[in-house]
Amino acid sequence: MRALLALEDGTVFSGRAFGARGEVWGEVVFATAMTGYQEVLTDPSYCGQIVVLTYPLAGNYGINLEDNEAGRVWVRGLVVREYCPTPSNWRSTCTLAEFLQTHGVPGIEGVDTRALTRRLREHGSMRGVISTEDLDPESLVAKARLAPSLSEEDLVSEVVTRSAYTIPGEGPRVVVVDFGVKQSILRQLRERGCELVVVPPTSSAQEILALAPQGVLLSNGPGDPSRLTGARDTVKALLGRVPLMGICLGHQVAALSLGARTFKLKFGHHGINHPVKDLATGRVFITSHNHGFAVDPASLPPELEVSYISLNDGTVEGLRHKFLPFFSVQFHPEGGPGPQDAAFIFDRFLELLQENVGR
Ligand SMILES: NC(=O)CC[C@H](N)C(=O)O
Numbered sequence: 465m466r467a468l469l470a471l472e473d474g475t476v477f478s479g480r481a482f483g484a485r486g487e488v489w490g491e492v493v494f495a496t497a498m499t500g501y502q503e504v505l506t507d508p509s510y511c512g513q514i515v516v517l518t519y520p521l522a523g524n525y526g527i528n529l530e531d532n533e534a535g536r537v538w539v540r541g542l543v544v545r546e547y548c549p550t551p552s553n554w555r556s557t558c559t560l561a562e563f564l565q566t567h568g569v570p571g572i573e574g575v576d577t578r579a580l581t582r583r584l585r586e587h588g589s590m591r592g593v594i595s596t597e598d599l600d601p602e603s604l605v606a607k608a609r610l611a612p613s614l615s616e617e618d619l620v621s622e623v624v625t626r627s628a629y630t631i632p633g634e635g636p637r638v639v640v641v642d643f644g645v646k647q648s649i650l651r652q653l654r655e656r657g658c659e660l661v662v663v664p665p666t667s668s669a670q671e672i673l674a675l676a677p678q679g680v681l682l683s684n685g686p687g688d689p690s691r692l693t694g695a696r697d698t699v700k701a702l703l704g705r706v707p708l709m710g711i712c713l714g715h716q717v718a719a720l721s722l723g724a725r726t727f728k729l730k731f732g733h734h735g736i737n738h739p740v741k742d743l744a745t746g747r748v749f750i751t752s753h754n755h756g757f758a759v760d761p762a763s764l765p766p767e768l769e770v771s772y773i774s775l776n777d778g779t780v781e782g783l784r785h786k787f788l789p790f791f792s793v794q795f796h797p798e799g800g801p802g803p804q805d806a807a808f809i810f811d812r813f814l815e816l817l818q819e820n821v822g823r
Pocket residue numbers: 509683684685686687688689711712713714754755756757758
């Protein structure tokens with residue numbers, strides 16, 4: 465069955481449908497990881513986006529029961545060069561197309577993803593529509609132009625927990641403020657023995673402090689961080705009262721709470737081999753990235769310092785507070801997908817909790 469992908473700049477790509485039938489719109493972004501499509505599809509940070517995989521073959525190792533980052537697919541649509549309907553892997557329980565069908569998400573294959581990626585790289589991320597129903601290119605382009613931008617959508621409230629829940633552990637109690645948390649982040653904290661209380665992002669500072677946490681983790685999540693003014697004020701009230709760590713959206717919200725600004729990157733960082741440099745040691749780490757926004761270094765207040773930068777484009781990739789127990793990373797120390805070379809960041813967080821015991 466034929467499917468079309470139309471972009472707001474008027475470009476239309478024709479391909480074959482796989483996965484669910486239907487029509488979806490979203491911000492079209494390219495992701496450069498060669499593996500890890502299951503983690504990408506289920507990462508709540510991708511809510512609102514149509515993902516183009518630059519690696520030309522998808523589906524060859526199927527879908528398994530262990531690699532989900534959430535209980536459902538969050539990307540709105542998937543674009544690939546070639547879909548493999550015959551997966552071969554001992555863990556595979558279904559095909560990529562079946563997985564997309566189950567979750568009602570359309571895929572389109574047979575697209576010249578190299579040409580598409582070059583266009584996104586030149587023009588920046590764009591709104592787009594995938595359809596298996598409306599095969600009129602002009603009408604689809606018009607729909608792409610009418611679609612809301614990512615910044616106009618309230619995506620965080622779509623993906624988060626409605627009520628708090630606890631994951632038991634023998635170690636320090638950590639409150640995770642859920643903006644769309646990935647399972648891999650919770651896993652990293654659980655492996656270090658933490659007792660986790662995952663709370664909705666609408667929780668107030670008093671509600672969070674009433675849980676007597678030894679630390680608070682601000683999670684990853686979808687959309688434009690500058691929309692989250694309530695969470696920004698909550699983080700401001702928590703700063704200095706409890707050790708804090710932010711990852712990706714959590715990092716951006718924390719920066720905003722300290723008066724910094726965020727801005728939209730042209731086409732974002734979505735991949736698993738992004739080099740970042742630790743400015744304190746000069747050491748370089750290969751890290752997993754998934755962000756379309758970044759903190760403006762010119763807007764940082766004097767009490768915040770940049771701890772990591774991207775070696776690809778100089779983007780701020782980490783922050784540290786000079787006096788208060790707070791640090792954050794824009795990249796993903798948990799991998800999922802991607803290398804866990806920077807998983808020691810979670811150890812740093814636990815050290816920060818220990819340092820602050822009894823304060
Ligand atoms: N993975 C994330 O938390 C992404 C943060 C934010 N939505 C961005 O695109 O920059």
